[in-house]
Amino acid sequence: MSNRPLLNRRLAGMGTTIFAEMSALATATGSINLGQGFPDTDGPEEVREAAVRALREGRGNQYPPGPGVPELRQAIVEHQQRFYGLGYDPDTEVLVTAGATEAIAASLLALLEPGDEVIAFEPFYDSYAACIAMAGATRVPLTLRAPDFRPDLDELSALITPRTRLLLLNTPHNPTGTVLTADELSAIAALAVEHDLLVVTDEVYEHLVFGASVHRPIAALPGMRERTVSISSAGKTFSFTGWKVGWVTAAPELVAAVRTAKQYLTYVSAGPFQYAVAEALRLPDTYFATFRSELERKRDLLDAGLRTAGFEVYEPQGTYFITTDVASFGEKDAYAFCRALPERCGVVAIPNSVFYDDKEAGRSQVRFTFCKQDSVLEDAAERLQRLRA
Numbered sequence: 001m002s003n004r005p006l007l008n009r010r011l012a013g014m015g016t017t018i019f020a021e022m023s024a025l026a027t028a029t030g031s032i033n034l035g036q037g038f039p040d041t042d043g044p045e046e047v048r049e050a051a052v053r054a055l056r057e058g059r060g061n062q063y064p065p066g067p068g069v070p071e072l073r074q075a076i077v078e079h080q081q082r083f084y085g086l087g088y089d090p091d092t093e094v095l096v097t098a099g100a101t102e103a104i105a106a107s108l109l110a111l112l113e114p115g116d117e118v119i120a121f122e123p124f125y126d127s128y129a130a131c132i133a134m135a136g137a138t139r140v141p142l143t144l145r146a147p148d149f150r151p152d153l154d155e156l157s158a159l160i161t162p163r164t165r166l167l168l169l170n171t172p173h174n175p176t177g178t179v180l181t182a183d184e185l186s187a188i189a190a191l192a193v194e195h196d197l198l199v200v201t202d203e204v205y206e207h208l209v210f211g212a213s214v215h216r217p218i219a220a221l222p223g224m225r226e227r228t229v230s231i232s233s234a235g236k237t238f239s240f241t242g243w244k245v246g247w248v249t250a251a252p253e254l255v256a257a258v259r260t261a262k263q264y265l266t267y268v269s270a271g272p273f274q275y276a277v278a279e280a281l282r283l284p285d286t287y288f289a290t291f292r293s294e295l296e297r298k299r300d301l302l303d304a305g306l307r308t309a310g311f312e313v314y315e316p317q318g319t320y321f322i323t324t325d326v327a328s329f330g331e332k333d334a335y336a337f338c339r340a341l342p343e344r345c346g347v348v349a350i351p352n353s354v355f356y357d358d359k360e361a362g363r364s365q366v367r368f369t370f371c372k373q374d375s376v377l378e379d380a381a382e383r384l385q386r387l388r389a
Contacts, residue, residue, distance in 0.1 A: 010133040017126055018354045022338065029342040032380045034302075034368045035350045037174075037320045041373060043239035044283065051243075051276035060271025066263055068096025068247070068274060075278040076247050083206075084217050086225075092252040095259050098269040099244035100204045100233040105131045106262035107200045107229050107248065108166075112137040116165035121151060123355030123362055125174050125202070137165070141357045146325065146365070147314055149176040153187045160191065166198045167191075172205040172215060175352055175367040176323050177316020179213040186221060193223040198254075200229045204246075205319045207237045207288050210296040213317040219249070226251045229258060234277040236320065237291070239371075243273040295320070295370070298377060302370040305381025310388050311366075320371040323352060327364045329387060334366050345383045 005012070019036045026033035042048060054060050060069065067073065073090040080086040088094055097103040104127060112118065114136030120128055122141035132139045142156050167188065171180040180188075192199050199218060206215045219228040233246035248258050299315075302322060306313050312325040331337045334351035342348055352365035370377060 026348040054272035054275040110261035120168040172318030309384035
């Protein structure tokens, strides 16, 4: 064989995702995994039974329609209208995907050309960098800095160039837990309209906002519906992350573009689960309110444990995650800290530095997830007390 590298140069340096690495470390050491964001209990029993019923009735056991089963597309439309007053056509403005990760990949592959620039808030979910690279585009980070992780809108404006094609937003934001305010969204929308930019927005934590924070889709703002691809999924809201059911809502021409790329990725997926998610989206308001308050309580439980253990904690406004700083322990390298943490305490976490291009900005930040049973969070908090020794 030649000496030419086997991995496409666009993906050089990506390697194994940090989630796979740290989850393998948790298994190898028998540690509590507060790294990867998946619940350790299933979601609503009626939703699980809806999937079983679909399997037994033979619905979705063969290839479902490319855009998604009609029942789910209609339920997505009803959800967008119910919570945000956004109206969509289930036949031309909705696309079901293999989770939000595929929706992001298909959107970026469809909408970007080599040489285009994409502005994204860092720290960013690791698939963003990989998908932008696969599209041949260039990522341009806007760094969210501790302690409040708010976007500098003047800096955002300055980053826009004639090559800027797209803004990639994530609110509620993983990993910082920041929820963009109405004023921030309005300013971002104004820039998108002024510079004729597309917006792809990852809203998978839309129902996980705490306290006085409110999730507002940017697609609802003036001039944004026709230029915004909104992405969400069932995994985080209903605690069935393994089902991988996500969706896109957008204007017909944007959905058509994304569907063109998506059909050559998975084509279709999760047939029986699509019927179950359709029922999940129609659960009463009490489900969503209870789910949110329960996760907020878990956030507070882990927050208290981390502070007692000696971490500097940045309280999140949403998501599954708490970002901390380990400089208080005299640590400077979050990655080295997380590699050693299983042996020191029997707990696995994620170094935020892997989500930054500006490594110094997140060098000492560590992310923990709180979407676990109380007993697990309490055990992890107790183990982390060893750091004070």
